[in-house]
Amino acid sequence: MKYMLLMTxxxxxxxxxxxxxxxDLQANMTFMRAFSKELKDAGxxxxxxxxxxxxxxxxxxxxxxxxxxxxxxxxxSKEFLAGFWVIDVEGPEQAYKIAARLSGAPGPGGxxxxxxxxxxRRVLNGAEEIAR
Amino acid sequence: MKYILMMNSIRAGVEGYKAWPExxxxxxxxxxxxxxxxxxxxxxxxETHPLGSPQEAVTVRAGxxxxxxxxxxxxxSKEFLLGYWIVxxxxPQRAYEIAARLSAGPGPGxxxxxxxxxxRQIMTGRGEELIAKAAKTERx
Numbered sequence: 001m002k003y004m005l006l007m008t009x010x011x012x013x014x015x016x017x018x019x020x021x022x023x024d025l026q027a028n029m030t031f032m033r034a035f036s037k038e039l040k041d042a043g044x045x046x047x048x049x050x051x052x053x054x055x056x057x058x059x060x061x062x063x064x065x066x067x068x069x070x071x072x073x074x075x076x077s078k079e080f081l082a083g084f085w086v087i088d089v090e091g092p093e094q095a096y097k098i099a100a101r102l103s104g105a106p107g108p109g110g111x112x113x114x115x116x117x118x119x120x121r122r123v124l125n126g127a128e129e130i131a132r
Numbered sequence: 133m134k135y136i137l138m139m140n141s142i143r144a145g146v147e148g149y150k151a152w153p154e155x156x157x158x159x160x161x162x163x164x165x166x167x168x169x170x171x172x173x174x175x176x177x178x179e180t181h182p183l184g185s186p187q188e189a190v191t192v193r194a195g196x197x198x199x200x201x202x203x204x205x206x207x208x209s210k211e212f213l214l215g216y217w218i219v220x221x222x223x224p225q226r227a228y229e230i231a232a233r234l235s236a237g238p239g240p241g242x243x244x245x246x247x248x249x250x251x252r253q254i255m256t257g258r259g260e261e262l263i264a265k266a267a268k269t270e271r272x
Binding site: 004020025029048051052056060068078086097100119123125 | 136199212236263
């Protein structure tokens, strides 16, 4: 079963992340690299991506002639996706264990593990898998 | 340039979609299939996946001993990712065009859903850039 682990944050969370010290960023990166390697070694890794900061985020809708109408204004409370991991595991419990490990990633000044919530979602293979 | 196009909705929106007549859902699926095929034909397609129902969504935090602490309660206003597309395009404008086409997909009665699509650039490896920037700032 495939699961997606989503790391999200508000605009102000992104801003504080951008201001972490070099040491804190490096400690976090080292953790992330080790985490990805563990997933690969365990044979559960599918993919991971990091997203650009939300200052370039746009909401797009189709205009009357199908042309894109873009909007870049969001409420302060808007949760932006920062990055995700897709894993292929035996079941939800294994996905939760892996998410808990990610939640324990080091933050600024050795932040307590568990400070970061990770959203866990099933990934379906295609439209045919959606409950109809 | 890689972009992710995200279809987000609150739970109430998902319930609304489930209530579409079968004919409307079939038309929407047919649209998505030709949308995906067009992206494959233009060489811009990387991947797409729908996500499971928000009813199954869980937030996980590490407990004191590192054990997972799960929580399935979310505010009504919480936006859930319902599905995503990753495309490789020449410019942000092209990503917006593709998103607009998705937004114009047929809803009930064939009327465009006009669904908002969140468009974000993918920048895997951003961490290295931040460290370089932090190092620069600290040297000053």
